[in-house]
Amino acid sequence: MFKRAFLFLLISIFLFASQPVRAQEVSGPIYVVQPGDSLSSIASRFSVDINELMSANGIVNANQLTVGQQIVIPGLESISGILDTEVVNFGNSYRSLVRRTQVPQSLFKKLNHVVSPSEFYVGASMIVPIQSNGEGLNTRVSAAPGESMLEAAIKKGTDPWTLMHYNELQGSWDVIPGDTLFAPGGEANAGNNDLPPAFLSAEIRDLPIKQGGTGVIKVKTIPGVTLGGVLVDHQLHFFPTEDGTQVALQGVHGLIAPGVYPLRLEATLSNGSKQSYEQSVLIVSGNYPEDPLLYVDPVTIDPASTEPELQQLIDLTLPATPTKYWTGDFISPAIAYADSTYFTSRYGNRRTYIGQGTELTVNGFHTGLDFGGGVGLPITAPANGVVVFAGPLTVRGNATIIDHGWGVYTGYWHQSEIKVQVGQTVQQNEIIGLVGGTGRVTGPHLHWEVWVNNIQVDPLDWLINTYP
Secondary structure (H helix, E strand, C coil): CHHHHHHHHHHHHHHHHHCCCCCCCCCCCEEECCCCCCHHHHHHHCCCCHHHHHHHHCCCCCCCCCCCCEEECCCCCCCCCEEEEEECCCCCCHHHHHHHHCCCHHHHHHHHCCCCHHHCCECCEEEEECCCCCCCECEEEECCCCCCHHHHHHHCCCCHHHHHHHCCCCCHHHCCCCCEEEECECCCCCCCCCCCCCEEEEEECCCCEECCCEEEEEEEECCCCEEEEEECCEECCCEECCCCCEEEEEECCCCCCCEEEEEEEEEECCCCCEEEEEEEEEEECCCCCECCCEEECHHHHCHHHHHHHHHHHHHHCCCCCCCCCCCCCCCCCCHHHHHHCCEEECCCCEEEEEECCCCCEEEEECCCEEECCCCCCEEECCCCEEEEEEEEECCCEEEEEEEEECCEEEEEEEECEECCCCCCEECCCCEEEECECCCCCCCCEEEEEEEECCEEECHHHHHHCCCC
16 A cells, blocks of 8 residues: 555656646747846846746746747736847937837837936947837938938938828928938848938947957948048048948957947048047956966066067057958967967956066056967968067067058067068968067967057957958
């Protein structure tokens, strides 16, 4: 009898445990999980209790969340359909996004906790409900100075009444020169911005930009336009590509405080007139760790030695050569001995240097990528370029700097031997030097740096991504 009761109990436990956890019958909009999302971040974003979120979706383990997964957001029963995520890009304003998506401002503010349009900046991630019965408003209409709404509408194949309806205008008089209006039709995401007429489109790649990241700014303009601008506090240099796009590459300093910074684009037309647009850009933390304390020769951290040497590097990497020497991807400068090497320290690591036998202390960060390996291993060029420096330095030891064009430079420190000379053109994978232990080191290694428009950036990005 006992055995039968025990067997029945085991079967009951098995049957109960094997039943799938059922979600509560909860209505509400569907959110599609994005890279980097967690249940806690989603719950926080929508001001929903995480337990209610799990219960509504039958989720038992908070860690079992996959990109692309669709989950119901409880507490938003008045909203239906799919909640899309749109990253704000340059030229997208609060007003233009609301107009283009036809999402009521009250709903947009509720979903995104927006108090003021000033919180709307490049790199911010916004929730936008997909309108199931709405038309795509991708035709951009902007009245030039002295041009009526009727004239602007006819040019875009629409009419003033359609513009007034979709853009909530009281009449044809309720539009100002340069204001961006939207009408049905057009390609998705084509011209969905508030940029002045000289700009056909503008975008920043890989948003949001991180500390130590490389900003890629691509702009298309009407013919005869010369572009300039500023990101944070650096003047941008634009270069033409084969498809007519103009591209600027700009590094972001590894120690810049996370926050929003200005990006200003300026177009000079063939008649000498100028049109410009400025918007705040979000820069996020690179989440760089702290390295152990480093005890080094005090001469190598003495400002009397370090400041002139750094200024020399800044001067060398300042010119933005209009010729783009590289094609395709950069490769590792340690590729010739990749099977026997490893990263001993990565870009961005926070560091404290202490002068041996002194009280001299310097705080900073690691400005490059360190490859392990012994003295004499070959260092190869990661891409085509021209050597602009080859010689000894106090901190960096035997050093080489290569200009790859468009404001992109690479540096190779601590070499035992330099195999190239200034003015020499080098090809990708060509040997340029040998690994050593010269300068400020705790052992032989290759320290590799990438400079983009006078700023040191994360070299790993240049091995993983294709630029521009």
